[in-house]
Each structure stands twice: as structure tokens, then as C-alpha cells.
Amino acid sequence: MSKTRIAFIGAGNMAASLIGGLRAQGLDAAQIRASDPGAETRSRVQAEHGIEVFEDNAQAVADADVVVLSVKPQVMKAVCEALAPSLAPGQLVVSIAAGITCASLQSWLGERPLVRCMPNTPALLRKGASGLYANAQVSAEQHQQAETLLGAVGTVLWLDQEQQIDAVTAVSGSGPAYFFLLIEAMTAAGEKLGLPRETASQLTLQTALGAAHMAAASDVDAAELRRRVTSPGGTTEAAITSFQNNGFQTLVEHALEAAAQRSAALAEQLGK
Known part of the structure; x- marks a missing residue:
């Protein structure tokens, strides 16, 4: 260049x-x-x-x-x-x-x-x-x-x-908003559990940042990292089980499918 x-x-x-x-x-x-x-x-x-x-x-x-x-x-x-x-x-x-x-x-x-x-x-x-x-x-x-x-x-x-x-749009193009939504939800849940809002916000943000750095630096995939921090019968397992029982993975899949379909529809609309 x-x-x-x-x-x-x-x-x-x-x-x-x-x-x-x-x-x-x-x-x-x-x-x-x-x-x-x-x-x-x-x-x-x-x-x-x-x-x-x-x-x-x-x-x-x-x-x-x-x-x-x-x-x-x-x-x-x-x-x-x-x-x-x-x-x-x-x-x-x-x-x-x-x-x-x-x-x-x-x-x-x-x-x-x-x-x-x-x-x-x-x-x-x-x-x-x-x-x-x-x-x-x-x-x-x-x-x-x-x-x-x-x-x-x-x-x-x-x-x-x-x-x-279209898949890239669904995963990374729109992706930051998904993480913002999770940060928003975790902050609100932390406040509901009794934390001051600013404390819940700072803990959530730093946790998101730390988790992303760990995943980027690791030589194993995210599923293995999740397993490593999920002790049998512990607090993390309780939360993960709740996520899974409430259809978390299916929800994510449907959300990304919706984004990809909208991307394709916009391309057809804007290309005329």
C-alpha cells in the first residue's frame, strides 16, 4: 500500500x-x-x-x-x-x-x-x-x-x-447489538438481584471484555472454555441449565436466520 x-x-x-x-x-x-x-x-x-x-x-x-x-x-x-x-x-x-x-x-x-x-x-x-x-x-x-x-x-x-x-451480516455485522442486548439484560438482572446499577454495569462490562479476551487467546473453542468454568452442581451450571432449558441456542439460531433473511431481502430491494 x-x-x-x-x-x-x-x-x-x-x-x-x-x-x-x-x-x-x-x-x-x-x-x-x-x-x-x-x-x-x-x-x-x-x-x-x-x-x-x-x-x-x-x-x-x-x-x-x-x-x-x-x-x-x-x-x-x-x-x-x-x-x-x-x-x-x-x-x-x-x-x-x-x-x-x-x-x-x-x-x-x-x-x-x-x-x-x-x-x-x-x-x-x-x-x-x-x-x-x-x-x-x-x-x-x-x-x-x-x-x-x-x-x-x-x-x-x-x-x-x-x-x-448475508451470513456475515447476521453474525458479525449485526452481532455487536446482540452483545449489547446481553449486557443490558445482565445489568438489569444484577440490579434486580440487589446490586447498585453502576456496580452491575461495571461487573457485566468487564466480564464481557475478559471473556472475549480469553476466547480470543485460547487454543480451545468456546464450548470447551464454557465446560471448564462450569463445575458440576455449581452456580454456573445452574445458570447454563436455565439458558438451555429456555431454548437459548434455538433463540440465537432463529435470530441470526432472521437477520440473514432480512439482509437478502434488502439486497434485492436496494439493487433495483
Whole structure:
């Protein structure tokens, strides 16, 4: 990426996070450009990262090696159709917009190298998880460019089939909200058991953080870690048994299925 020129179309929170991650990895500010219709957004990104900013998308993509589409899915079609005449043949386009398929992007931009990404909000803290899919036009070098781009804000995993994006959306794209819901429920339950709310909140948050670190650092899977802390006849077993008897695993499975189905439906809707 030392000589790669990157243009961001849309300079909102996710784009700013990617720009910050790239700058932290040593990419020169002169290699990054961004465009955005909002003057305040342009000023903030320019001040924070020292990059060149534009109101006009066509100016931003001139001479860029990688064009990152980071606008809202609802306006992607209009943005792409206006941008298409300004793109050079062979320019890599990376989309981080949820629900926009490669087929839709090709219909708006023409045949070209495309990488479709599904990041998640922890990317804003450079703790994200992203699933990436590349079409057949993406070269080995462009493949690496996309991986480095998203790797600047967290873990990157490549997908063999584009339809797997819907599963990624269900697992990691929407996933942070599931953990927030569990944190919310555990905090409320702790308060109901007699703890001050702030105490219940701090204990829950630190437990979630510690458990995630343990799982990430361990050489065994989560099921084995759970077994290791579940003593027969103990308090943890009582809680786990309650979870299981109340259909916890089935509930999670149904929730993720609902998210994946909604992702597929949105892709069909937004691609028209």
C-alpha cells in the first residue's frame, strides 16, 4: 500500500475510521482523498487526518488506484451512476455499503474489479470484523489492497461466495447489538438481584471484555472454555441449565436466520 492512492466516496464515521487506521499504519496523507456533500464532514476529516477533501466525487477519484464507496445504501445507485463516467478501467472499487450486491454495482458502474465488504461498528475503534468478497476481475494485488484497507480496522476474512455476505451480516455485522442486548439484560438482572446499577454495569462490562479476551487467546473453542468454568452442581451450571432449558441456542439460531433473511431481502430491494 506504500504507493496506493485511495479515494473515499463518503466521509462518514466508517470512512473516517478506515482513514484513521490507514494513517496509523503509516500511509501518507497525500495518498488519501475523500469526498462528501457535507462541508462540516469534509472539514472534520481534513482537520483530523490531513487529507485532501472534495465536494465533487469525480475530483476525488481522479488517479486513484482504489475507490471506496462508503455512502448510505439508499443513495448508492444515484452516486454510482453519476460517478461511473469518471472511473478509469481497472480501478478497484470497494463497497462497504450493506445490502448492495456486486451485480447491482456492475449494472451501475460497468464491468470492473469489485470487492464487497461487510464491516461492523467496532471498526470505529479498530476492533472490527469484516467479511470480504471479490469478483473475478480483482487481481492478486488488488486483493491485497482490499485486505490491507479493511485490515486497518480489525480482522479480515475472505468469502468464497457472495451470498455468504448475508451470513456475515447476521453474525458479525449485526452481532455487536446482540452483545449489547446481553449486557443490558445482565445489568438489569444484577440490579434486580440487589446490586447498585453502576456496580452491575461495571461487573457485566468487564466480564464481557475478559471473556472475549480469553476466547480470543485460547487454543480451545468456546464450548470447551464454557465446560471448564462450569463445575458440576455449581452456580454456573445452574445458570447454563436455565439458558438451555429456555431454548437459548434455538433463540440465537432463529435470530441470526432472521437477520440473514432480512439482509437478502434488502439486497434485492436496494439493487433495483
